[in-house]
Structure formats: C-alpha cells, structure tokens
Amino acid sequence: MSRQLYSRSHLDTTPPKYNGPLHPLDKAVFQKSIPVLAARVPASQIALILHSEVTRKYLIDWYFWACLIKVAQLSQESLELLESKGNGFTEYNLVLDYDYWTASELLQAILPEELREGAPVGFAATGHIAHVNLNDDYLSYKKTIGQLFLDKNKTIRTVVNKLDNIDTQFRFFQMEVIAGEPDFIVEHHESDCRFTFDFSRVYWNSRLHTEHDRIVQSVHPGEVLVDVFAGVGPFAIPAGKKGCAVMANDLNPASYMYLCQNIKDNE
Ligand SMILES: C[S@@+](CC[C@H](N)C(=O)[O-])C[C@H]1O[C@@H](n2cnc3c(N)ncnc32)[C@H](O)[C@@H]1O
Structure with missing residues (x-):
C-alpha cells in the first residue's frame, strides 16, 4: 500500500470562476483537476514523511493520500529523503471540488469582481x-450566501438575514430565512448554561458573551442580583447557578416564558 504527498505552494488551488445559476448552486461547476507529480510512499514510512522537518513544508494537508509537485522545487534534502524512503514518483490528478473550498x-468565485472586497x-x-x-449590494446573492454557510457549517441548520427593523420595546429584530429550515427555536450554550428561546421573538446577542461573563464574575455567592431587563x-x-439570589x-x-424555562433547565 502506498500513499502520496503533495504541496500547495506552486499549485493554483483557487476555485474556478462560477457562472452557473445562483440558486441552487450547480456544485459540479466547481470541480477542478490539477495534474501534479507525486511521490509514492509506503504506508510504513508515511508518518516519517508527514512529520519530517525536511518534507513537512511541502505538504498541504493530512489526506489519506498526498502528493508532491515538481521534484525540481523540492530541496535536495527532501528529495533524498523521499527517494530513500519512497517508491519513486508518479503523475497524479488532483481533483478539487465544492467540498474542498471554504x-x-x-463566494469569491461566484461574486462579480466589484463585490469581492467587502463580501461577507x-x-x-x-x-x-x-x-x-x-x-444592499449583496441582497441578490442572499440565497447563495445562505447556502454556502449552511453547506459549510455542520452545526448550522438555518441561515437568516437580519432586517433593519428592530422592535423598539422588546429589542428583537425581524429576520428572513435565506437558507435551511424556518426553525427559530434555538438551544444555545453559554457560561456553562443551556438557554432555549425563540430567536425571532426575544432579544439575544451572542456577541455579548464576554460581557455576560464579566458581570457574572463580578458577583459572588450570597449576593443579590436584580436584573430588571433580563431577557431570557x-x-x-x-x-443564580453561581449561588447569587436573583x-x-x-x-x-x-x-419571560423562556426565562422561566431556562431557570428550570439549569437547576
Ligand atoms: C437589550 S435587551 C437585554 C436583555 C438581556 N439583558 C440580554 O442581555 O440578553 C432589553 C430587554 O429589556 C426588556 N424590556 C424593555 N422594556 C422593559 C420594561 N419596561 N420592563 C422590563 N423589561 C423591559 C426587553 O424585552 C428586552 O428583553
């Protein structure tokens, strides 16, 4: 059994420019085939080659197989190591597809040039x-952007775009689903607690995580915390979990309904 090593440094591994439909994306268009020169390495030597200081810088990733490009671009030292431990060189067709790119x-391959800088x-x-x-510039690509974020993030099932109007009293924002299921009931974990709530009906800001933690760290067990705008x-x-009277x-x-549920869920 042999495996191969490859280097990215001299390969154009950018995705091909996309001109297909925006929604749904025609993922097959992203297939790209790159002929490279590869080194065959017996399975018994693969760990040595993968971890060696000499060859490591020529590797792109921890694939089942990998291959080196252009022997001439390898250092003499790495060439010698591969020749002594490997089974020679061969041609290899490196196929990259939709699953490979972030x-x-x-998105950079899909957007017109004028929208690439500043893209989400x-x-x-x-x-x-x-x-x-x-x-506004990206609204005609919203479903594409939603699909990309959905496809590339295993924990995400729904992608929403925030609309401008925020409820003035309760502070939740209007949103539209741009990809995935229209399911707004989330279970979110923060500060060692589990929070359940309807994201479309209550205020929640995940970016305030450090502020939540900062305040909680400043109170001590036995102290009283009065939170009159408590959200969920x-x-x-x-x-409360820390031992404060709240x-x-x-x-x-x-x-209020989710606040009560979350108190129970974190008892
Ligand atoms: C900016 S949010 C903050 C919520 C929570 N502290 C957080 O960080 O997630 C303000 C909250 O105050 C609530 N609120 C607005 N007016 C209120 C009032 N008069 N009495 C109690 N709560 C109020 C809103 O429903 C909203 O949940």
Whole structure:
C-alpha cells in the first residue's frame, strides 16, 4: 500500500470562476483537476514523511493520500529523503471540488469582481441559527450566501438575514430565512448554561458573551442580583447557578416564558 504527498505552494488551488445559476448552486461547476507529480510512499514510512522537518513544508494537508509537485522545487534534502524512503514518483490528478473550498473562497468565485472586497466572510451563531446582516449590494446573492454557510457549517441548520427593523420595546429584530429550515427555536450554550428561546421573538446577542461573563464574575455567592431587563437570562441564570439570589423580570411575555424555562433547565 502506498500513499502520496503533495504541496500547495506552486499549485493554483483557487476555485474556478462560477457562472452557473445562483440558486441552487450547480456544485459540479466547481470541480477542478490539477495534474501534479507525486511521490509514492509506503504506508510504513508515511508518518516519517508527514512529520519530517525536511518534507513537512511541502505538504498541504493530512489526506489519506498526498502528493508532491515538481521534484525540481523540492530541496535536495527532501528529495533524498523521499527517494530513500519512497517508491519513486508518479503523475497524479488532483481533483478539487465544492467540498474542498471554504464558503469564503467559493463566494469569491461566484461574486462579480466589484463585490469581492467587502463580501461577507462569516456570521454570528445562535444555537443552530447563523445570522448575517447583508448590505444592499449583496441582497441578490442572499440565497447563495445562505447556502454556502449552511453547506459549510455542520452545526448550522438555518441561515437568516437580519432586517433593519428592530422592535423598539422588546429589542428583537425581524429576520428572513435565506437558507435551511424556518426553525427559530434555538438551544444555545453559554457560561456553562443551556438557554432555549425563540430567536425571532426575544432579544439575544451572542456577541455579548464576554460581557455576560464579566458581570457574572463580578458577583459572588450570597449576593443579590436584580436584573430588571433580563431577557431570557444570560446574566440572571449563570449568577443564580453561581449561588447569587436573583430577581429577574422582562416585559416581553416570550422572554419571560423562556426565562422561566431556562431557570428550570439549569437547576
Ligand atoms: C437589550 S435587551 C437585554 C436583555 C438581556 N439583558 C440580554 O442581555 O440578553 C432589553 C430587554 O429589556 C426588556 N424590556 C424593555 N422594556 C422593559 C420594561 N419596561 N420592563 C422590563 N423589561 C423591559 C426587553 O424585552 C428586552 O428583553
């Protein structure tokens, strides 16, 4: 049994420019085949080759197989090591496809040039929901962006785009589903606590995680915490779990309902 090593440094591994339909994407268009020169390495030597200081810099990834390109570009030292431990060199057709590239790399291949810079590169995650805040330039690509984030993130089942209007009193925002299931009931873990809530009806901001932690760290067991705008409990529940006496309330009936559920779930 033999395996192969390859290097990315001299390969054009960018995805091909995409001109297919935006939704659903024609994933087959992303297939790219790159002929490379490969080194055959017996299975018994593969660990040595993969970990060797001499050859490691020529490797791209921990694949079942791998291959080296252009022997001439290898250092003399690495060439000697491969020749002494390997079974010679061979041609290999490296096939890259939709599964290989990240969402950002694929999006760069899909967008017209003028939209590439400034394209969305990530999202905020709340439970299984990824949320983005697309500006107008990207709205015609929203389903494509949603599909990419969904396909490339195993824990995400729903992708939403935040709309501008935020409820003035209860502070939750309007959202539209751009990919996946229209399921807004999330289970989110933070500060060693489990929070369940309807993301479309209550206020929640995952980016406040460090602020939640900061406040909770500043209170001590036996102290009293009064949280009058408690939402679904990101301050109140960890503080209660820590041994504080907590009084918490929220005017939004949905927040209050989930606050009560979260208290029970974290007892
Ligand atoms: C910005 S959110 C903060 C929620 C929570 N502290 C958090 O960090 O997730 C403000 C919260 O105050 C609640 N709220 C607004 N007016 C209120 C009032 N008069 N009394 C109690 N809660 C109120 C809203 O429903 C909302 O959940």
